[in-house]
Amino acid sequence: MSTNPALASITVRRSTQSPVLTFVGVIGLVAALTLAPWIFPQAFVSILVNFFVLLIMATMWNLLAGYAGMVSIGQQAFVGLGGYGVLYFAIKGVSPFLAVPLAAIVGAIIAVPITFLLIRLRGGYFAIATWVVADTAMIIIGTVSLLGGGTGKLVPGFTSLSPTQLNHYAYLETWLVALVVLVGTYLLLRSRTGLVLAAIRDNEVAARSVGIDVVRARRLIFVIAAAGCAAAGAVLTLSQTYVQPTNEFSLQWAAEMLFVSMIGGLGTIEGPILGCIIFFGLQQTLAQQGAWYLVILGSVAIIVALWQPRGLWGAVRDKFGIELLPVGHWVGSRGEPRSPELLSEE
Amino acid sequence: MIWLNILVEGALIGGFYALFACGLSLMFGVMKVINLAHGDLAVVAAYIAVFLVPHLHVPEVLSFLVVVPVFGLIGYLVQRTLIQKSIDRDPFTTLLVTFGLSVVIENLLLEGYSANAQTVNIGSLGYNSWHPGSIFYLSYVSLVVLASSVVILGALQLFLSKTSLGRQIRAVSDDQEAAQLSGTNYRHIFGVAAAIAFATVALAGIAYGMTTQFSPTSGGVNLLFAFEAVVIGGIGSLWGTLVGGISLGIAQQLGAHFNPQYPTLFGNILFLIVLAVRPQGLFGKKTALL
Numbered sequence: 067m068s069t070n071p072a073l074a075s076i077t078v079r080r081s082t083q084s085p086v087l088t089f090v091g092v093i094g095l096v097a098a099l100t101l102a103p104w105i106f107p108q109a110f111v112s113i114l115v116n117f118f119v120l121l122i123m124a125t126m127w128n129l130l131a132g133y134a135g136m137v138s139i140g141q142q143a144f145v146g147l148g149g150y151g152v153l154y155f156a157i158k159g160v161s162p163f164l165a166v167p168l169a170a171i172v173g174a175i176i177a178v179p180i181t182f183l184l185i186r187l188r189g190g191y192f193a194i195a196t197w198v199v200a201d202t203a204m205i206i207i208g209t210v211s212l213l214g215g216g217t218g219k220l221v222p223g224f225t226s227l228s229p230t231q232l233n234h235y236a237y238l239e240t241w242l243v244a245l246v247v248l249v250g251t252y253l254l255l256r257s258r259t260g261l262v263l264a265a266i267r268d269n270e271v272a273a274r275s276v277g278i279d280v281v282r283a284r285r286l287i288f289v290i291a292a293a294g295c296a297a298a299g300a301v302l303t304l305s306q307t308y309v310q311p312t313n314e315f316s317l318q319w320a321a322e323m324l325f326v327s328m329i330g331g332l333g334t335i336e337g338p339i340l341g342c343i344i345f346f347g348l349q350q351t352l353a354q355q356g357a358w359y360l361v362i363l364g365s366v367a368i369i370v371a372l373w374q375p376r377g378l379w380g381a382v383r384d385k386f387g388i389e390l391l392p393v394g395h396w397v398g399s400r401g402e403p404r405s406p407e408l409l410s411e412e
Numbered sequence: 413m414i415w416l417n418i419l420v421e422g423a424l425i426g427g428f429y430a431l432f433a434c435g436l437s438l439m440f441g442v443m444k445v446i447n448l449a450h451g452d453l454a455v456v457a458a459y460i461a462v463f464l465v466p467h468l469h470v471p472e473v474l475s476f477l478v479v480v481p482v483f484g485l486i487g488y489l490v491q492r493t494l495i496q497k498s499i500d501r502d503p504f505t506t507l508l509v510t511f512g513l514s515v516v517i518e519n520l521l522l523e524g525y526s527a528n529a530q531t532v533n534i535g536s537l538g539y540n541s542w543h544p545g546s547i548f549y550l551s552y553v554s555l556v557v558l559a560s561s562v563v564i565l566g567a568l569q570l571f572l573s574k575t576s577l578g579r580q581i582r583a584v585s586d587d588q589e590a591a592q593l594s595g596t597n598y599r600h601i602f603g604v605a606a607a608i609a610f611a612t613v614a615l616a617g618i619a620y621g622m623t624t625q626f627s628p629t630s631g632g633v634n635l636l637f638a639f640e641a642v643v644i645g646g647i648g649s650l651w652g653t654l655v656g657g658i659s660l661g662i663a664q665q666l667g668a669h670f671n672p673q674y675p676t677l678f679g680n681i682l683f684l685i686v687l688a689v690r691p692q693g694l695f696g697k698k699t700a701l702l
Contacts, residue, residue: 137507139448183688189503190446194639195687201636202680209673216673317632321515328508357519364515368494371508375501
């Protein structure tokens with residue numbers, strides 16, 4: 067293929083350990099999680115629902131901040147719009163379960179005009195503006211009497227199901243959406259767009275100089291993240307069956323997304339997953355401690371941010387050199403051990 | 413006459429927003445730090461004024477005499493340790509660290525003093541008001557807050573333009589490396605800026621506690637309004653922050669005139685219009701956006 071003999075001896079690999087092993091592990095996990103409602107007690111399944119909702123949000127936040135450099139503290143805007151999307155379609159007679167993808171599409175459509183206002187803002191300006199957008203969305207939704215106004219509304223369309231059926235279906239749809247979001251993010255980051263994002267993350271000026279349309283890439287990611295967060299809000303509505311503006315648009319969502327992705331590690335797919343596991347582990351152990359739980363969580367976040375800025379997954383990866391879901395490129399000479407450095411992170 | 417009332421009420425509230433926002437504006441302008449714990453710091457100051465200062469036999473009206481200098485000192489120390497360490501990492505880290513701080517402060521207050529609403533007790537000053545021409549009811553506290561924010565912003569502006577320390581703050585804010593090359597210790601300068609920011613937010617927090625009830629979670633919404641005041645006015649301009657605060661206050665009063673649910677909405681819309689039309693703010697420099 068290449069005529070250059072120096073290039074001919076170079077190989078590019080995309081994973082550290084055997085991809086077959088990872089594949090088998092992933093299939094096993096997917097099977098176990100699909101059967102979860104029949105295996106585990108309901109209390110644990112409810113925790114899993116919340117786990118997947120947060121995982122979807124954190125994965126989207128990681129895409130925004132870790133890959134596209136947009137620190138948003140207003141993603142709860144789309145969480146809320148997703149929840150209210152399900153309510154709206156359910157009022158119009160659509161099954162709430164079918165309304166979830168529709169709500170995600172609505173979230174993406176609403177995000178498009180917002181990008182024209184937000185994308186050109188940088189750093190802190192962007193962060194504050196997203197917060198104001200979320201606050202504005204909450205106030206506007208709270209004035210719509212069809213959607214229950216400020217006091218909220220019970221989502222119709224669940225009455226034909228028994229509580230057990232409702233729990234099972236809500237779990238399965240939440241898990242399905244989480245799986246779609248994770249696989250989609252993985253494929254997106256391994257695609258050409260992923261390469262573009264890595265280039266922007268590493269050096270924006272250099273990326274522009276080789277002809278990358280930075281604004282277009284950012285806009286795409288913002289819209290995808292909006293759809294993902296709307297889907298998270300939508301599946302959450304399936305298990306809560308009641309929506310209320312201050313809950314749906316709560317700043318708490320932004321806080322959790324940020325904590326989970328930063329503690330786990332930005333800029334890796336595994337980071338938010340690990341972050342979610344730690345978050346729910348802490349929550350289950352410290353739940354009786356009331357407010358102390360959040361004091362500890364906040365302190366952990368500060369400590370990780372200052373002393374382990376690449377997150378806990380970053381620490382694991384540096385120590386053991388493993389990549390479970392690799393999206394980077396490794397360059398090595400043929401027949402020699404490959405370089406441990408990720409090409410895209412140099 | 414109703415419109416004049418909206419303007420006056422808006423200006424009075426705006427004075428408070430400006431006082432609240434000037435520390436935020438300073439830290440944003442000088443260190444490029446978005447302090448997400450700013451609102452909670454104000455609430456902490458109000459709690460100290462209510463629960464700790466009375467032990468020193470200082471009346472609550474005068475609690476700022478104790479709390480403000482203490483906060484200045486805390487500001488310097490927090491900047492030199494936590495915030496400086498996170499600035500040395502990257503902007504993400506400052507956001508996460510100040511956000512973590514905000515969550516920690518809020519929940520420590522909840523544990524210590526419960527979610528009950530509190531006020532700073534200032535006796536009859538709290539409910540007496542002045543009504544010129546029997547049209548307006550201007551509470552003395554709001555007038556005092558507006559007057560103090562004008563005085564403080566003026567004094568800060570003078571300090572930044574006339575004193576050596578102030579010039580060093582502006583130098584570091586404009587070009588950190590060049591200032592360092594000409595012998596300025598930027599870490600110390602950052603500490604001084606943070607001390608001023610913490611001192612002013614302590615004053616704002618006590619003023620807030622004098623005019624309305626507060627609880628451990630009061631910081632968030634005030635932080636949002638303070639951010640709006642800073643961005644509307646423009647980063648790096650203290651007078652801009654005053655104008656931004658007053659514009660925000662007037663927009664909110666206008667909203668309240670139409671519907672009691674609308675004050676925040678009108679403020680947000682003003683903010684979004686400014687971002688769309690003039691993202692650097694009314695008095696900001698375009699370079700501040702980068």
